[in-house]
Amino acid sequence: MLAIDHVIVVVPDLEEAARRYEQQGLASVAGGRHLGHGTGNRIVPLGRSYIELMAVVDREEAAASPLGAWVERRLAEAGASPAALCLRTGDIEATARRTGYEPFPMRRTRPDGVELTWHLVALDAALTGGLPFFIRWDVDELDHPGRAPVEHRCGAVGIEWVELGSDEDRLASWLGPHELPLRHVDGAAGPHGIAVARADGEPIIIS
Numbered sequence: 001m002l003a004i005d006h007v008i009v010v011v012p013d014l015e016e017a018a019r020r021y022e023q024q025g026l027a028s029v030a031g032g033r034h035l036g037h038g039t040g041n042r043i044v045p046l047g048r049s050y051i052e053l054m055a056v057v058d059r060e061e062a063a064a065s066p067l068g069a070w071v072e073r074r075l076a077e078a079g080a081s082p083a084a085l086c087l088r089t090g091d092i093e094a095t096a097r098r099t100g101y102e103p104f105p106m107r108r109t110r111p112d113g114v115e116l117t118w119h120l121v122a123l124d125a126a127l128t129g130g131l132p133f134f135i136r137w138d139v140d141e142l143d144h145p146g147r148a149p150v151e152h153r154c155g156a157v158g159i160e161w162v163e164l165g166s167d168e169d170r171l172a173s174w175l176g177p178h179e180l181p182l183r184h185v186d187g188a189a190g191p192h193g194i195a196v197a198r199a200d201g202e203p204i205i206i207s
Contacts, residue, residue, distance in 0.1 A: 002178045004159050005088035005135050006050045006145070007194050009206065010071050011080045014042050017053045024204055025154025026196065028053065031145070032108040032116075038062025039071055041108075043145045049159045050146040051194065051206070054083075070127045082191035082206065085132040085162055087180070089121075092136035096121050098176065103136070116143060130166060130189025131174050154204060160197035163207075165189050 011017035018028045021044060031041035031052070038061030044051035054071055062068025074083045089095045092103050101122040109115045117138045126133040137144055164171070165187040185192050195203040 001090055002134075002175065002180055003088045004049050004162060004180060005086045005137075006052045007082050007159070007162060007191055008052045008054050008084040008086065009081065009194075010074045010083045011053050011055050012075055014040060014053060014055045014057075017055070017080065018042055021053070025152055026051075026156055026204065027150040027152050029148045029150060030111045032110050033057065034067065034106065034108055036061065037065040038068035039065075043148055044156075045146045045148040045150050046156060046158045046196065047146050048144075050148075051159075051196075052145075066124070066127055082162075082194055084126040084130075085164065085191045086120075086126075086135050087132050087175075089134045089136060092119050092121055092134065095134045099125070099134075099174070101125065114143065116145070125174075126190075131171070132164075154196075155199040155201065156196050156204065157199050158197045160195040160203045162191050162195075163193035165192055 026044050028042045028044045031043045033040045038056055038058040039054055040057040042053040056062045056071050096103050099122045103119040103121050105119055107117045119136045121134040123133045125131040161181040161183050163183045163185045165185050166189040168184055193207040197203050
């Protein structure tokens with residue numbers, strides 16, 4: 001089973017992005033540093049999913065990292081915008097065999113000192129080709145970033161859908177059978193928009 005885990009939105013400055021999202025009623029919490037990649041993040045928790053605001057926080061370190069360099073490049077090309085879709089999988093080994101990418105570990109430490117660890121598959125495919133990548137969290141469910149306690153003034157409860165650009169046949173082959181709330185749109189591969197569902201009212205669209 002695949003599920004939307006999070007959408008990366010690249011931003012030039014984390015604190016400024018937090019203020020901008022707060023104006024829409026979306027609260028965020030400090031995330032942490034991706035060691036060795038020169039990037040940091042803030043999290044907009046949405047239950048079983050979240051939006052990850054990601055920025056370069058150490059330019060020298062980022063220049064030596066594919067992830068950090070990608071964030072810089074995306075910002076130069078498109079400004080603050082949705083940039084990558086991450087899907088949660090219950091069988092990371094099967095996903096690795098199907099896609100041909102090996103799982104690799106990552107970690108970051110939250111401001112409260114808790115270390116979060118996870119395995120990714122096919123991040124390279126997201127950075128170079130705009131395809132979704134995959135994650136397995138190696139943490140207790142309550143430590144999943146989407147579970148962080150916040151109060152959204154807008155009543156946000158989850159991600160309703162994600163607009164995704166890609167060749168439809170290529171995407172279908174990449175994902176296999178699924179029931180993901182994805183909407184295909186014309187344009188470059190990768191996410192184009194996010195609908196944040198609200199308990200009462202129209203979704204908030206982030207693009």
